Amino acid sequence: MAKQIKVIKCPNCGSIEKSEIKPEHYRCDNCNTEYFLDSDDINVNVRYQNQNNTQVNYLDQSNIRSIIIIVACIVVVIVFSSLISIFFKSKSYSNDSYSNPPVSHTTKSTKSDTALPAETKNVVKEVNYHYCSLTVVENKPFIISIAQRKYSQSSQSKYFFVVHDLLANKIVQESEIADLKTDNFGNVKWDSHDFTQDITYLTAGKRTTFLLDKKKLALTDVTSSLLKNYPQYNTGIASVNITTAQSTKGAYVFHILTDDGQKIYYFPIQDKAYVDNNDFYMALKNLDQANDTSEHTAFSFAQQYDKDFKLIKFTYVSPDGKSYYTFTSANVGDEKTDGSGKFTDEASAYNVDHTFYRDSKYRLVSHQNLTPNRLYFSPEIVYFDDTSLIIKTKASASPDAHYNYQRLDTNTGKVLWTLSDEKTTIKDITHLNDDFIAKQNCGKYAIISSDGTISKEITLTLEK
Structure with missing residues (x-):
């Protein structure tokens, strides 16, 4: 079969410059690609030799390596983040269970409290004063108060009788006032009056009566003993108010409703009790007064x-x-x-x-x-x-x-x-x-x- 003359070009770069290695087997002088002719002289078969590490193959390997490195970094970050999250979550659960035991409403520190971080202590976060008075005992000033305290770890509040040494700015006495009748919002309405310079009476929620002795710095619940010398009226107190009446000449007096429905006026300093009726106004004329004739x-x-x-x-x-x-x-x-x-x-x-x-x-x-x-x-x-x-x-x-x-x-x-x-x-x-x-x-x-x-x-x- 007669052979036809054709221009043989490198199938890789198109160059016609080549060297014959052996019959019908050539190497491109431009890109070093080896190729040969098949028997029917139609197809050109190419064999690439990457002797010079061409740019195309180098870039392919670099891209693959970069992708592998990036994927590895992402996996490491995800795993590390998961470990940190699990660690802190576990620590948070541990702190909550440690810092929230049953709360005791007191401001006195215990040994276990002193070991706790400041943010886990049940500290006083707010104080509302319902009564306060400055008194001088032995030439030393004290602040006597009824304080409603709210704490950092509780939604409830409690009431305390508190005595401050003013100049030292130090609490020298405090005691919780328990079992008070509160309203629907958990609060107590307080009222007070100085019946003498040193003796004050307070009422809480119109149910409980306290005697405050400012010289002794003492608060005493006297609800059950107000009418102790009047057994005919001492049937239990349903409510008690500190009030004034026109008939009392402007003087303050207790107006008491007993459990059996009687209304009583009671003068604590004179220890006199009268039924709230017409006889009361006549009886006031015989109410003993202090005999102070000084100017x-x-x-x-x-x-x-x-x-x-x-x-x-x-x-x-x-x-x-x-x-x-x-x-x-x-x-x-x-x-x-x-x-x-x-x-x-x-x-x-x-x-x-x-x-x-x-x-x-x-x-x-x-x-x-x-x-x-x-x-x-x-x-x-x-x-x-x-x-x-x-x-x-x-x-x-x-x-x-x-x-x-x-x-x-x-x-x-x-x-x-x-x-x-x-x-x-x-x-x-x-x-x-x-x-x-x-x-x-x-x-x-x-x-x-x-x-x-x-x-x-x-x-x-x-x-x-």
Whole structure:
């Protein structure tokens, strides 16, 4: 069979430059590809030899290696993340079971508590004060309070009787008040009244009565003993309120509903009980009063209609030593009464408000305008005793003016010092030696030095 002449090109790169290795077997001079012709001279068969590690094959191997490495890294990350998640989840379960034993509502630390991290302790997170009073015992100030405490690991709250040593800012006494009648929200409504300077009664939820002795720093449940000397009424207390009635001459009294439906008025200081009926009003005439004939000094701001305020200093006598005199208006100067209980025209012009002007036991002895040449703007009496007087008044007539607290000389009315309410807010004040203790709220107090500067601010500690 005759052979035809054809141009033989490299099937890989198309080059016609070649070298014959053996009959009909060639190597491309351009790319080193070997190829040969089959017997019928039609097909070209190619055999690749990668002697020079061509770029195409190198890239293929690199891509495969990279893919393998990436897949391996992803697998390692997934496995590692799973192990970490399992570890921390196990640790979290362990902490929860350790930090949530049955909660004991107390602020006293135990040995097991001290070993716990701070975030796992059942600490006090909020305190609501339902009563607080500053008292001085042996020349040392104490804060007595009824505190409702909420804890970090409990949705419930409990009530405590707490005594703080104020200057040391330390709880020196506390006790839980248990078995109180609460409302639907778990709260208790408290009421209180100072029946004497040192003895206070409190009621909780109109069901329980407590006696607070401020000098002994003691709180006692006296619900069952209130009517112990009156067996005819002592059938159990359904409710008890501290109240006043017009017939009681403004004095505070317990109004008790017994379990058998009787309504009783009970005077704790005199230990007198009366049925709430018409006989009660007649019986009050024979109610024993304290026989205090000493003179007492008090202060009051008075204003006649829209005229200027006047600061009135007055002296009075009352059987129980309390001031029932309040000057509400004044339009005259320094005039004195005749001391007989009958008021001159000048004295009457002060418009003295009191309950017992017809009773000779209660007498207004004298009165005077302490600062006749001074203007006052929205004034109030903050504190007074035999030697000290502290008032509150705006700095000017402007409705936006701030208030000033001022200590005045009780004899001359001279301003001894001034403290702005921009520095502190005073709700109540007590005299201690040469200093004053100002109550800002039940949990915050300030010590005011004799020159009117704030020497110390105290925020009561929450835990013992």
